[in-house]
Amino acid sequence: MKFSEVEEATWSELSPYFDTCLIPYTGLSGKESPIEATEALARLRDFMDLVEIPFKGRIITYPAVQYGQGEDLSLLQEVCRNVREAGFAYIIVMTADIELIQGKIEGCDLVLSRKVYNEETGGAGIAGQIKDKIQEMWQRDSKKEM
Template sequence: MKFSEVEEASWPGLALYFDTCLIPYTGLSGGESPWEVTAALERLRDFMDLVEIPFKGRIVTYPAVQYGNPNDMKLLNEVCRNVKSGGFKYVVVMSADVAISEEDVPESALVLSRRSIDIPEGKPLAAVVSQKISEMWMGAAQS
């Protein structure tokens, strides 16, 4: 569910089910041409579909952090911290083009970076992403 689809009056009842927030991270520098920006956003959209579609009833997608330097994750960590303080139990950061990890964004519960995700031979990317989301939820349930 996109943040813009949530109505204020219905949120208190829905919040019990939507415990996970997805923060897209594009990592643009501002030096990209318009067609490069379009291609980057399309890659991110396609990657996010691997989470948004199968987990539609549990995840709310917030606006993307579009610009940023992968060496400075301060803003992304702050956004994750604020989203958690707003009531989300889990924050997942997704990036299609920037190689980032949980070490870069310790305030997140999970980082899914298309450029650095390990995909076993013969296993579809969608299955790997789904497994990582499930492991995040199951790991929290066991602790």
């Protein structure tokens, strides 16, 4: 579910079910032509479908962090910390064009980078791997609570 689809009157009732925040990271530099920027956003949108569609009832997608090419992740880390303070138990960062690896972003529970998945799998089976990674993240924390 996208943040803009949430209605104020129902959020307090629904919020316990939405424990995971998805933060899209475009990684634009500002040097892209309008066509290149549009293509980057389309790649990210298509990659995000692999999470948003199967997990619609549990994940809220926040607005994208558009700029930054992975060198300085301080803004992205601050956004992760802030959404955690807002009450989300899990934070996922997704990017289509920037190679981010798990552990590089403080405050983030899971990094999903299309570039990493394409290199590891040759593009095949990405949807299943992403689904498994998300479920592992949820199960890992539920085992800690036991």
